[in-house]
Amino acid sequence: MADLASTLDELLDRSVALGYSRIGPAVRRRARGWPADPPPGALRDRHVVVTGASSGLGAAAARAVLDLGGHLHAVVRDVDKMAGVVAGWGLSPEEAERVTVWRCDLADLDSVNACASELFTALPALHGIIHNAGALPAQRQETAQGVELTMGLHVISPVVLTEALVPLLAPGSQVVFVTSGGMYAQALPVDDPDYEVGDYSGVIAYARSKRAQVELLPVLQRRWNAAAGVEVQAMHPGWARSPGLDTSLPWFARVMGPILRSPEDGADTAVWLVAQPGLGGGRLWHDRRPRRTHLASATVTSAPDLDRFWAWVCQQAGLGDR
Ligand SMILES: NC(=O)c1ccc[n+]([C@@H]2O[C@H](COP(=O)([O-])OP(=O)(O)OC[C@H]3O[C@@H](n4cnc5c(N)ncnc54)[C@H](OP(=O)(O)O)[C@@H]3O)[C@@H](O)[C@H]2O)c1
Known part of the structure; x- marks a missing residue:
């Protein structure tokens, strides 16, 4: 029966439309071998950062952290909007005390460095970061530091934020990048990480930056696991x-x-x-199972190219000690 469940899971994944849609979790949850829900209170006394908690998936993740008893650190660009989201949750006084908005x-x-240093000063420890914030712009935009927006938002800022918070992260903490199945269609843009060449497509830029999150998994897992015993994961939401x-x-x-x-x-x-904690990091997940990181050999990155891309990330993130 477990084999049947794995085959069904695999068929859903390969079909894309079925697996990525609401049919995916609806079928998988009913199949034998679906990994158990975390027990009530699984995040009690744990501090978890969720970026982009003011909308969509981030708001859902933030609420789920609270429901599991965790301390939620909502990292958002619009604190009034986040206050509205929190007000809509109708929290008990005890739950409300476990919410801090940054x-x-x-x-x-x-802004990322300022926020990181506030978090660093205020928190006793950190047990998880969900790098959820994201955007798919119609036109090419740049961060304040001149990096193409999707690469800045999905790659450079999460690296800078995590790097600053690593000393707070307890061993076994999970750092999770919310990537996208769209990354399967793109290779790492090693020669043009800033998307300066060719007509800009937000969809392609977005998918390239999400590809970068996945390709950097082994590098970041090595780096942060060696420093703090942290596990680095990526998941795509469908x-x-x-x-x-x-x-x-x-x-x-x-x-x-x-x-x-x-x-x-x-x-x-x-x-x-x-x-x-303890799953083993450096992997891509979807619907609670590890997934392949490539569907086509054309998107596979060679070791020298990954090294070159990481050097670019280090430069943009101000990590001199790569
Ligand atoms: N929905 C899907 O089907 C899907 C599929 C694949 C991957 N994803 C990924 O899932 C994540 C959440 O997406 P979503 O669909 O929930 O989108 P969403 O509703 O647009 O939420 C995106 C969040 O990111 C925040 N954000 C954007 N730019 C920011 C910035 N410069 N600084 C701080 N926060 C910023 C937004 O803040 P504001 O509230 O202030 O706008 C918002 O809270 C993204 O990483 C996305 O790529 C989603």
Whole structure:
């Protein structure tokens, strides 16, 4: 029966549309061998950062952290918007005490560094980071430091934030990158990480930056595991209803609307990972299972190219000691 469940899981994954839609988790949850939910209170006394907690999947992940008893550190660019999201949750006084909102514009490393140093001063320890904040811009934009926006938001800022918080992270803590299945279609843009060549496509830029999150997994796992025993993971949520999806891919959201996942199902694996120390890091996950990182040999990165790309990341992130 377990083999049947694995075959079904694999078929859903290969079909893409079925696995990524709400059918994926609906079928997988019912199949034998679905990994158990974290027990109630699994995150009690644990501090978890969720970036982009003011919308969509981030809000769902943030709420789930609270529901598991954790201390939520919502890292957002719009604190008033986050206050509205928290107000909508109708929290008990005990739950409300476990929420702290931190302002941070992840498109500006000055803001990221300021937020990191506030977190560093205020927190006794940290047990998880969910790098969820994301964007798919229609036009080419740059961060305050002049990096193409998606690469800055999805790669450089998470590296800078985590790097600053590593001394706070307890052994076994999970650092989770919320990537996208769209990355399967793109290779690492080693020669043009800033997307300066050719006509800009937000969809391609987004997918390249999400590819970068996945390709850097072994590098970041080695680095942060050696420093703090941290496990670095990436997960892709499938296709989930969110304000971001409605705005950036309206035609897709309209056509796929009836079969999109809920934000909660989209965020599920990120929260599940944070509550599961000891899984072994450096892997890509989807619906609570490790997944292959490539579907085509054309997207595989050679070791020298990965090294070159990492050197570029270090330069942008101000890591002199690579
Ligand atoms: N929905 C899907 O089907 C899907 C599929 C694959 C991957 N993903 C990934 O899932 C993550 C969440 O996406 P979503 O669909 O929930 O989108 P969303 O509703 O647009 O949420 C994105 C979040 O990122 C925040 N953000 C954007 N730019 C920021 C910045 N410069 N500084 C700080 N925060 C910033 C947004 O803040 P504001 O609230 O202030 O705008 C928002 O909270 C993203 O990484 C996305 O790539 C989603």
